[in-house]
Amino acid sequence: MPSTSRGNDIVAKHSTDLEALRARLRRMSVVFAVELRLKIICELFMREMSPTRFFEEFGGGSVSRVTRNFERLADAGWLEYLRKEGPGGRRRGGVEHFYRATELAYFDAEMWALLPYSIRVDFSWNSFKQIAARLRTAIEAGWVEPQSKGDLTSRSVRLDGIGWTNVIEAIRAHFDFIFEEKEAATLRLASSGEDAIRASIVHIAFEPSAGAGAAAPHLVEGREEPVVSLPVRLSKVLADELCMRIVHEANSRDISAIQFYAEVGGDTVAAIRRRFKKLARASLLTEVEARTGGKRRGATEKFYRATGPAIFATRRGPWTNLPAAVDGSATWRRFEDLSAQIKAAMKDGIFDAREDSCLAWSLLQLDRQGWEAVLADLDALRQFVREEQERAAARTAQSGEEAVEMVVALAAFKSPKEAEREP
Secondary structure: OOOHHHHHHHHHHHHHHHHHHHHHHHHHHHHHOOHHHHHHHHHHHHOOEOHHHHHHHHEOOOHHHHHHHHHHHHHOOOEEEEEEEOOOHHHOOOOEEEEEEOOOOOOOHHHHHHOOHHHHHHHHHHHHHHHHHHHHHHHHOOOOOOOOOOOOEEEEEEEOHHHHHHHHHHHHHHHHHHHHHHHHHHHHHHHHOOOOEEEEEEEEEEOOOOOOOOOOOOOEEOOOOOOOOHHHHHHHHHOOHHHHHHHHHHHHOOEEHHHHHHHOOOOOHHHHHHHHHHHHHOOOEEEEEEEEOHHHOOOEEEEEEEEEOOOOOOOOOOOOOOOHHHHOOHHHHHHHHHHHHHHHHHHOOOOOOOOOOEEEEEEEEEOHHHHHHHHHHHHHHHHHHHHHHHHHHHHHHHHOOOOEEEEEEEEEEEOOOOOOOEO
8 A cells, every 4th residue: 555645646736737727728728729720720731931921822811810829829938939021022021920830729638528419529510620621622622533442431240348449549640650750751842842742631530339328428409500610719718727627527417507506616606697698609518408496595596508510400511412423423421321320429428428439530730751650650550550440459359248240441631722711
């Protein structure tokens, strides 16, 4: 048994680690607070840019608005200032300041585990819609090569616990590899003058629905897509630990502001009520019941539940009004089959019930050598998954362990630059 001091050290370290994770989530809220900032981080992770050049290419309201967001991201450590150019040339009397993103804004495994289930599934659905939109655009532009190493594959495999872990670790290793290759490609492009390739890489691994539902929280499904984007809505939660706690509680039960204050505290009743209302406006909570009478006397106590994504609100989005080039594509038909599996798993509370599931879309800038290396490693990953299923079958034959099904979907396709400019 550890000594008391050692036990205190462990508790202190856990508290320190937890606070560090919360600080990273608060830092993420800076990027999510303005939708334009996500675009800035994504583009500047691939190449250096000035606010002026970003505005010329992508818009953003005005040069001054883009500049303010560049500076806010730099203050929070998301952008690194590189140099200035000018005056003179195309700038005449002006000066351009160039920046580069220090990292991408994504949730690593530790931060992901800290998020409430409803937020995880909402974020996964939002990410999947982005994959759908970009795959549709790429197919329509003729940038998807059918039956190539990068073409979308979706495979169901049966694994034991060891096999599941091994496949997830292999996917994470490939995720790390593509960004290492991106860095190497950046150096090569700087000296070669070769045209860069914009590449979308997709990694998805999840447990499909068996039709019986899962022991995941019961969520109120959204009736329609909120007008405000998910990252902007989430920024309010990530920046406020009490908001995060409220959503956590509302995942497991109907809860009111008064009840939360009595059990958790953390502020005044009025401040907790304001948070509940803010989360409801952000479509992260839904009012499910209003109670009167008893100790409430003439007052009304409103109860809320965590809101899930509007998975089946299909009046608009990447799946609607398909052009013939997309609708007749074998790649898109496979993607629609995958979409049906993901929707069913999300509806039944399975998709994000496991913290080690995976859904990632990455946009990279590569040279030809880097593109070929990513494709070769992706093909090797597919082979590893097939072989791991065989190894898992041999292990379960000896151990008697019940196998678990996993759907693994992988793709790498050239991605046209989005034509629309930020408003």
